[in-house]
Amino acid sequence: MHEMSLAQNVREIIEQAALDQGFTRVKTVWLEIGRLSCVEQEAMRFCFSAAMQGSVAEDARLEIIDTPGRGLCPKCSHEAEIENAYDACSQCGSYGLQLVSGDAMRVKELEVV
Amino acid sequence: MCMTCGCGSDEVLIRGRKPLNKPKAPVSFRLHRVEAKVAEDTQRIVKLEQDILHKNDLHAQGNRELFKQHGMLALNLVSSPGSGKTTLLVRTLQALQGRYPLAVIEGDQQTEQDADRIRATGVSAVQINTGKGCHLDAQMIERALPEMPLPDGGMLFIENVGNLVCPAGFDLGEFAKVVVLSVTEGEDKPLKYPDMFRAAELMLLNKCDLLPYLTFDVELAETYARRVNPDIRIIRLSAVSGEGMDAWLSWLEEQHPG
Secondary structure, three states: OOHHHHHHHHHHHHHHHHHHHOOOOEEEEEEEEEOOOOOOHHHHHHHHHHHOOOOOOOOOEEEEEEEOEEEEOOOOOOEEEEOOOOOOOOOOOOOOOEEEEOOOEEEEEEEEO | OOOOOOOOOOOOEEEOOOOOOOOOOOOOOOOOOOOOEEOOOOOOEEEEEEEOOHHHHHHHHHHHHHHHHOOOEEEEEEEOOOOOHHHHHHHHHHHHEOOEOEEEEEEEOOOOHHHHHHHOOOOEEEEEEOOOOOOOOHHHHHHHHHHOOOOOOOEEEEEOOOOOOHHHHOOOOOOEEEEEEEOOOOOOHHHHOHHHHHHOOEEEEEOHHHHHHOOOOHHHHHHHHHHHOOOOEEEEOOOOOOOOHHHHHHHHHHHOOO
16 A cells, blocks of 8 residues: 555645644644555555654654454354454354444544644 | 544645536535524523435436436546556446446545546546545535536446545535446455445456456345345446446446436
8 A cells, every 4th residue: 555645645644734723733643544544554564654744744743543343254244353354254154244334444533732 | 634534634636528617616505503503591402303414415416407407417436546447437327328428536635537437438537536535525526517518418427536434424416426436446346434324335356358367256245235235236238348237237227217
């Protein structure tokens, strides 16, 4: 996945919020990154600090809320935590689990000055 | 620069049939104000709950509306480099010419070679050079569309940058993603790059004319693809020998809104 362009999107979201909400500096950024969202967290951290240079979030602390993947089995309706989107159902062994959560990429909230 | 895939923020070039225009100012859009509200001053917490790809999705929605208005089938072709996408596309265009209005958007980091190969068939093509970028996004497509005559009632093929990772997450406004896997690659590509195979509606298994010379296990590759995406359609073909092309052309006709 393209962490640099995602980090730039985060910057745009923050800058727009700064205009809308009238803040001038961001101290902390909380990003929700699902484990099945194909974002590499370390790459996101690296790109985040680069992308925020010169913005209201320069030097902001990045907090990543790491949400596990959960899948629902279409055959036996068992819902469980999964490591990969293509995992088999832990109860009946079927493939093709429906993703319930864990693929989100979201700017949750900001601590601002 | 992205440490994962090498992409960066270099200038994107769009080269159409018209003289090179300066990129238009981005269409103004307004980010959703998703219940953004400042909590009490003492807390100074701004809640956003905003999807990182929200802006891309807005542009994609705009593209989708435009495709619908023009009665076009727009497809996003994705694969790793060297899977034979451009050759497949050239053969597809040759088979469809005269039956549908056609157009192509080519995405590559550098060069206009693919667009030139398409133009040699007589079909208009716009080349997007993404610079260091490793995928097309919806805004690039929005900027490329005015550079070409839209194929009203026809088909638009968008050949994405050869990359099985990044293009999976970016909606361009297409009707469907079509992933091309060639038999000179590994059978386990669907498991190694599950996001792409999960995002695709159709998998074209290309270069099947080479199977007698390879140890590639077709059944296994298809099993892996269906494990990642149980609903994926799979067509075995060879753009060079022509085998399987009829099934692909039939699929295109079935998807066409006309």
